[in-house]
Amino acid sequence: MTATSTDPTWLARERLAGYDPTALGSARIVVIGAGALGQNAVLALALSGVRTLVVVDPDTFEASNRTRSPFYKMDAPKAQAVAEGFLRTATHPEAQAFFHAGMVQEVGDLVTGGLEKSWFPTAIVSAVDSNQGRAYLAQLCRRFAVPLVEAGFDGADIGVCVVSNHREIVGEPCWACGRRNIRDASTRGLCSLYARQAEDAGDVPAIQSAAQIAGALVAEAAIGFAHVRTGGDDDAEFALRQRVPLAGHRWHLNLRTGRSVLARLALDSDCAVDHRHLEPADLLGVVEPTTTVGDLFTSLAVLLPEPEALLLPEFIAVSLPCRLCGRALSVGLPLSAVSLAPACPAGTCGQPGAPAVPIVRQMLEAGDEEVAALPLRAVGLGPGSVFHVSGRGCAGLVQLAGTVPGVFPRAVHPNPLESTP
Amino acid sequence: MNVRFTTPRHPGTTEVDIDLNRTAGEVIQSLVGGGTLLPVTGRREYGLVNAMTREVILPGRSLRDAGVEGGDIVEVLQAVEGGRG
Numbered sequence: 001m002t003a004t005s006t007d008p009t010w011l012a013r014e015r016l017a018g019y020d021p022t023a024l025g026s027a028r029i030v031v032i033g034a035g036a037l038g039q040n041a042v043l044a045l046a047l048s049g050v051r052t053l054v055v056v057d058p059d060t061f062e063a064s065n066r067t068r069s070p071f072y073k074m075d076a077p078k079a080q081a082v083a084e085g086f087l088r089t090a091t092h093p094e095a096q097a098f099f100h101a102g103m104v105q106e107v108g109d110l111v112t113g114g115l116e117k118s119w120f121p122t123a124i125v126s127a128v129d130s131n132q133g134r135a136y137l138a139q140l141c142r143r144f145a146v147p148l149v150e151a152g153f154d155g156a157d158i159g160v161c162v163v164s165n166h167r168e169i170v171g172e173p174c175w176a177c178g179r180r181n182i183r184d185a186s187t188r189g190l191c192s193l194y195a196r197q198a199e200d201a202g203d204v205p206a207i208q209s210a211a212q213i214a215g216a217l218v219a220e221a222a223i224g225f226a227h228v229r230t231g232g233d234d235d236a237e238f239a240l241r242q243r244v245p246l247a248g249h250r251w252h253l254n255l256r257t258g259r260s261v262l263a264r265l266a267l268d269s270d271c272a273v274d275h276r277h278l279e280p281a282d283l284l285g286v287v288e289p290t291t292t293v294g295d296l297f298t299s300l301a302v303l304l305p306e307p308e309a310l311l312l313p314e315f316i317a318v319s320l321p322c323r324l325c326g327r328a329l330s331v332g333l334p335l336s337a338v339s340l341a342p343a344c345p346a347g348t349c350g351q352p353g354a355p356a357v358p359i360v361r362q363m364l365e366a367g368d369e370e371v372a373a374l375p376l377r378a379v380g381l382g383p384g385s386v387f388h389v390s391g392r393g394c395a396g397l398v399q400l401a402g403t404v405p406g407v408f409p410r411a412v413h414p415n416p417l418e419s420t421p
Numbered sequence: 422m423n424v425r426f427t428t429p430r431h432p433g434t435t436e437v438d439i440d441l442n443r444t445a446g447e448v449i450q451s452l453v454g455g456g457t458l459l460p461v462t463g464r465r466e467y468g469l470v471n472a473m474t475r476e477v478i479l480p481g482r483s484l485r486d487a488g489v490e491g492g493d494i495v496e497v498l499q500a501v502e503g504g505r506g
Contacts, residue, residue: 179500259432
């Protein structure tokens with residue numbers, strides 16, 4: 001018989017170790033990157049009794065992933081296969097999983113729950129390959145005050161970094177503090193491409209034993225955040241110290257020597273990440289996503305008179321010229337996340353001609369005809385997006401409606417009979 | 422001034438004669454240049470930690486300003502990326 005969440009035998013041993021089944025039942029962990037680290041983290045989260053998982057990854061499985069992929073399924077989209085694997089492995093009787101088989105930059109604000117917080121994550125696990133992706137997640141989590149748990153490895157060397165991003169902790173350093181190479185353009189693009197570049201350079205992207213240890217570390221930190229209760233007699237810092245002692249630290253360990261270095265993060269006044277949180281009090285309201293940018297300006301009129309300009313959180317590459325034929329390619333992603341020299345999909349290039357003019361925008365103006373007819377996705381907006389808007393005598397933040405359960409596909413248990421009591 | 426460096430990958434410590442007025446970033450460059458550390462790549466980056474205070478020394482900060490004195494141990498923290506594979 002399958003245990004239920006109220007069954008005293010469920011998680012009986014883990015309760016002694018401080019796990020609260022109620023906290024695990026309300027935990028929503030978002031894992032960005034479904035490679036070796038992400039999968040091993042998901043495995044630990046599933047067995048530990050976490051109920052809700054969200055997985056984001058743009059790639060499909062390749063044969064070379066087999067040796068460090070607990071949820072390997074040849075040629076399957078990683079995000080979907082791992083979400084299904086979570087359901088197959090989960091011990092929570094009402095486990096649920098959602099996935100996005102694309103880049104996190106397409107859905108970043110959505111997975112944070114935005115400012116309205118009708119859906120919110122307990123923690124975001126950064127299990128991506130590139131520092132570009134990590135920097136994006138560090139900025140995203142800080143903006144929306146979402147805990148960030150990050151890890152990576154280089155052979156047997158493992159690095160872990162945990163940041164609470166809690167609003168009540170003033171001056172907390174972020175993941176990027178003290179790092180200098182986080183905007184390195186050479187690491188832009190798809191992770192599979194990045195992995196190949198690393199391979200060509202003679203690097204070892206991952207070994208299973210390191211992925212397993214790193215996955216367990218990030219899972220435990222994410223579970224810790226699920227147990228943090230602030231308010232009452234405990235202040236936020238005390239509560240975090242009790243339940244997530246790694247918060248505000250970086251830890252480096254080598255699997256073979258057994259040696260480690262634990263260090264407190266130091267606040268960097270020159271940090272590339274903006275440390276300010278977005279303030280829920282600045283939210284003017286929530287509007288439904290529209291078809292085009294022009295329609296969005298029209299619908300914003302219910303929140304402020306004569307909306308004039310919309311400021312996106314980052315520069316968005318609306319379209320860039322193909323490096324081979326020069327034709328304009330739609331992008332719709334933050335400039336920091338894309339290759340500056342993209343190419344048409346194989347076999348679709350036209351006759352070489354004069355390269356199209358790149359269109360990059362952060363400010364969208366109501367009268368700009370060049371962007372008015374564009375779909376929202378072309379300027380990096382979608383369900384859950386939060387942006388700044390200004391009009392005559394009024395300014396503030398607006399969120400587009402949408403939550404993860406309403407937008408992302410829900411994973412289906414690959415063998416439903418296994419999950420029936 | 423002699424400062425001892427230790428890193429999880431390499432058991433033991435390496436004693437290095439170093440000017441305490443140099444910044445953490447400069448010290449890392451010299452450790453890489455001297456072969457003590459593997460080269461910095463897109464996937465491998467280092468930080469220094471004052472073993473006494475257990476705090477990361479920011480790259481632009483001098484060892485002296487971070488409270489490091491001759492004979493102290495400074496630990497090398499390796500920031501590694503690569504979460505997939």
